Amino acid sequence: MIVTQTTTPFTDQKPGTSGLRKKVRVFQQPNYAENFIQSVFDVVEGKEGATLVIGGDGRFLNREVIGKAIRMAAAAGFGRVVVGQGGLLSTPAASNLIRQRGAIGGLVLSASHNPGGPDEDFGIKYNIANGGPAPEGVTEAIFARTGTIDRWQASDAAVPDLDTLGESRVEDMVVEVVDSVADYAALMEQLFDFDAIRGAGLTMSFDAMSAVTGPYATEILEKRLGFASGTVRNGTPLEDFGGYHPDPNLVHAHELYDRMMGDDAPDFGAASDGDGDRNLIIGRGRFVTPSDSLAMLAANAHLAPGYASGLKGIARSMPTSAAADRVADALGIPAYETPTGWKFFGNLLDAGMATICGEESAGTGSDHVREKDGLWAVLLWLNILAATGKSVDAIAREHWARFGRNYYARHDYEGVESERADTLMAELRAGLYALPGRTVAGLTVQAADDFAYSDPTDGSVSRNQGVRILFAGGSRVVFRLSGTGTSGATLRVYLERYEPVDGNLDRDTGEALADIVAAADELAGIVRHTGRERPDVIT
Template sequence: MSIHPHAGKPVRPEDRINIAQLVSHYYSLFPDVEIEEQRVTFGTSGHRGNANKCSFNEAHIVAICQAVVEYRQSQGITGPLFLGKDTHALSEPAFISALSVLVANNINVVIQDDEGFTPTPVISRLIINHNKCLANDDEYADGLIITPSHNPPSDGGIKYNPPHGGPAEGDITKAIEQRANELIAAKLVDVKKVDITQALLSDCVSKQDFIKFYVEQLSQVVDMRAIAKANVNIGVDPLGGSGIAYWPEIAKVYGLNLSVVNPVVDASFAFMPLDKDGKIRMDCSSPYAMSGLIEMKDKFDVSIGNDPDFDRHGIVTKQGGLMNPNHFLAVAIHYLMTHRNWSVDCKIGKTLVSSSLIDRVAAKLAKPLSEVPVGFKWFVSGLQHGEYAFGGEESAGASFLALDGSTWTTDKDGFVMGLLAAEIIAVTGKDPHQYYLELVNELGEPCYGRVEAVANSAQKTVLTSLSPSDVTADTLAGEKIERILSHAPGNNAAIGGIKVVTSNGWFAARPSGTEDIYKIYAESFIDKAHLDAIIAQAQDIVSAAFKKAGL
């Protein structure tokens, strides 16, 4: 995918969305589930869509929430449901729709006390904290987060976190998805709903200061004293996201030298530099979307960016600029495994499209490694039971155990990953980029790349069904192919594509679970030319699979 000529530049008038029209379409358009693009579809992180395209409308939200209610009933989940939302334009009306359905079904819902924004990791922490305090197995809590993550301003999204606090597993989302589509097909006759005024006055709704709760617990997972004592100078750009009110409170409670460089919340996200494809996208791992923070890198010891629901992190250093997410994952893992007194048996969790530098770090430290498919849901059980010390994915999302080895979150946490970067500086005197350079000097430096291309549903289905037999070559970019994977080594789960591995490189091809694209991830420990050769051969393999299927 080529770089748009306006990538990294300010938003133009023609780039802005019509929020009034978008919200109007949220309420006025009704989806036809016979049209695939208008169905409820849970990808790796919930259902996402666009009201203008009839893929994220009130019918979707009320149907999903009714389906969640019925799932809760089938599982005997009777505790509170924590409900959060991010700063996208469609999140506010979707929040109202969700609350109206949940209250109509007599669900006890807990929301932020000022009806403000709530990040994904906060919902996860609330669920875990509530459930670990139960005297018995009843009254388990769960949660819903209304967010399309880093997607453009016109998109909306919603995801369900069951009582373990992390993203719902495939069997759960499949059941919710199927039931929601049945409800929409039946014109919502079985959906219970009350007026929002009645809902907010209901005894079923309670309010809590989520900010105070979360901020006061951060010292359980990050060495906040060390950061304060070292007076690490931290710059933060929330990118207009749901954690905007959290960072000032974190600085106040722990006495940090922290500056929020952009305090703006604007549902059009018109303050964002355009992303690589010329769209407004709040992707904290993109050098184009993060160009504003990168320009200020010399003012701070470390700078932190987050996406709208704060489950991702972007780390900017003075010398290195915006770190490749894989590089920081490797640094974080090495630091944590050498500065925490966790069980020697707990595993390092990585997605199969994350850098093999992580494999080399694990081998150096003699720590067990578990490689799983794309999606943070694969780390949930391990983090919940303390079997995983760390779970991270290449898209800049990760979480890790608390200082005492207990569960912190079972969903990605952009706050703690950013604060960990500051802790590394405070404890080692090296910023994460310097730490990375020392690692690769010993273990070898990777060249990592990812390319994307438009793919329709039929093409995405072909990619999902690829098997080792579809790769007929014996070599990849001049090296002997050692492994061809269609299932992840860590849990033998299908990866929804293939991964081809050599001694010094690999590629993986898989469709996106949330966008109409496919992705090729690749890495070389030789050089950029070798990486380009890997990617070119990977594209040929994908094209051959499409041609074979007549697409």
């Protein structure tokens, strides 16, 4: 039977770049999750009899909210819900499943790289029929509906067993529990030369960070590619990620970094995040920044069967270094600079204008799905290593010798008081017009702007996407506030210095960026506004 529950709106349900993210205790409020899910269903058109995919990263509250979503989907008129076994689906696997099943869309329950547990974070994101995050028009409609909602509906039937594969029914709707890994693993076998990787004799270490990628990595790396048992560490998904922060950077994956810098390091090291869409790449003795990884993958993608015919274009988020642009220029293909957020890449991918995309925040992917994909990046790196017989360090050095090196780092100031962060950005924007020609910390400002993006596929314009300050010689600093947190604001400062092929290509990154760090503080007054003498995280 369908039951109707009266409710009142919450004022804080505006989705960010990756859906609605809040603390678990916020989602545990009566009607909170239901209000948002009902708002999504009220906005979705053509749902009668349609297929909906549901899955999440296994964090605390995942199963409970999936149960609510299934019963509400039955009330909303969906014909079929496809859910990952145990409620698990990595974000790229969910995107793939939406596309393979011709689903109208999907609910992805995750807070990505944020911590999990009863006192930590949870999130809900709606992905559309192309498998990618809902565009701004849809998220704005969802938010508008959350402000007027007065009821939600759900079946009062029991939720099917999510651990048992097969079909059952809730009202007239079919609930299909599927193997979370099988379809995704089959797609990877189509894109990459598994025989070559198996035969290369490589050794590796993969840290799944007690998150959703564990089962995928175990199946693909250990079972299908033959890497030794134990190659995948922290491979069992836990509701609190073992008490750790599942963000694959040098702070939270320091054990992997230390292992890869040791005398007995394997050939290749990698990690993924809470929902499986980010990656960390480290070779023996060589960390590869996400920006460089994007450029190096694009330059060598033709070595993998799925990309042997070449790339249509390369897209990067604005804060990502310009290293990929130099590759695109050498390949004679377009390079696109978009705002942060994978939905902007989705338009380019759907239009056939780009093949490989990436963000500096450890997200890379291609047109195989419409989300960034951590394990995909790992497998492309393995394919390149197998095809060339070279080490990660050798590939990096040869790349810089050909294209020059973009020394790059991101400084994160986390949990900054929102008012302080907003004031910092407002002052920066107000003073942009006066910056060109000014010398700061020995660097001359060549140009400064507040990045705006005109989407070449539909003509839409996205403004206020981050402050860019470009220095003479190709270096720059970018300032923006992140939308991926659940409390306060995270100020992200992106620092980049371009070193041409005849320059010093083997400097310490911190040393190479020291004057840009000083210029960033002088320009934005970071210490003055935030009270922070140093960033919380450097990647």
